[in-house]
């Protein structure tokens with residue numbers, strides 16, 4: 066099979082034009098440090114790039130039922146064609162499969178396929194796959210290494226960085242999990258071309274968040290390049306993924322287990338989670354976070370931490386990315402407030418909110434009353 070016949074879903078990511086836009090981010094975590102490679106066409110180079118990690122090991126690709134068809138079989142065949150000892154396991158796509166049953170099913174398949182302590186997992190898919198596969202790797206035979214190959218924008222800019230793994234319980238999302246770092250991450254932006262627009266928007270909400278909490282220049286870049294971004298222009302997307310990974314990696318490496326600094330990543334999420342839950346999860350995570358970022362920024366404006374103009378810029382950028390900025394009129398405000406008060410981030414009975422000072426810097430406060438929130 067010719068290299069350019071596979072993973073060639075997007076004409077903008079032709080292999081001839083790609084090499085100059087590859088980039089890399091280092092995640093500095095001592096002896097668990099790793100690199101995130103970013104670029105279009107990376108999947109085609111995977112056998113070569115993986116060689117150092119999988120030498121002498123049996124590899125198991127873990128993927129979902131959508132990604133299995135989109136790129137899974139191609140990757141499996143390509144790796145086998147290069148002599149790699151590899152198998153592929155899949156589970157039904159979607160958040161509903163992110164539970165202990167899937168983890169146990171996959172673990173049992175690993176046993177029957179002969180996976181041992183010398184095996185390695187490869188998470189091929191979105192955040193659901195990364196969370197399940199990372200969790201499975203961290204507990205299978207007391208822990209085996211894993212590689213992340215994120216295929217959604219959200220997974221490339223957010224969930225594949227930081228080492229949080231886990232699954233949901235009927236009582237709530239991500240209630241069981243571990244901290245486990247991958248040995249490497251390969252983010253092929255070429256695969257984003259098949260992603261539904263709504264999934265791109267989900268990732269973009271987190272990207273806007275990074276600009277708001279840490280980096281005004283990055284926010285300016287997003288404003289300037291919004292058109293190229295929604296059209297998935299490769300150079301622009303490589304920079305966007307790279308800067309997002311750098312920001313998250315920097316926050317995480319200074320606070321790996323969520324003691325303090327890492328909390329700034331929750332900007333927009335306290336209200337966002339509540340909106341998501343009260344909508345019965347009909348409002349996707351990214352849209353809920355967009356609504357949450359605007360709502361909490363209004364508090365910043367009323368406290369004189371942010372100008373009306375800066376709030377207007379946040380709303381315009383989210384709207385350019387086709388993200389909502391208001392809680393739907395018919396939604397029950399009391400139910401949202403009830404949910405906020407139950408949030409995991411409540412400490413000593415007070416709800417902590419991440420506010421921004423303008424664009425690019427944060428302050429965490431615990432004295433925002435529900436009246437001040439003015440939902």
Ligand SMILES: NC(=O)c1ccc[n+]([C@@H]2O[C@H](COP(=O)([O-])OP(=O)(O)OC[C@H]3O[C@@H](n4cnc5c(N)ncnc54)[C@H](O)[C@@H]3O)[C@@H](O)[C@H]2O)c1
Nearest residue numbers: 131158159191192193194216217219220224229256259260
């Ligand atoms: N671990 C963390 O730090 C962290 C951070 C944020 C979110 N998360 C978790 O991530 C999950 C959400 O991730 P997600 O939004 O990637 O969801 P997802 O993994 O369900 O992917 C979304 C959909 O896109 C499909 N898909 C994946 N790649 C594709 C491609 N290239 N082309 C077409 N379709 C493709 C998937 O099959 C799925 O149907 C949630 O469970 C959330 O809790 C984890």
Ligand SMILES: [Zn+2]
Nearest residue numbers: 271334350354
């Ligand atoms: Zn989020």
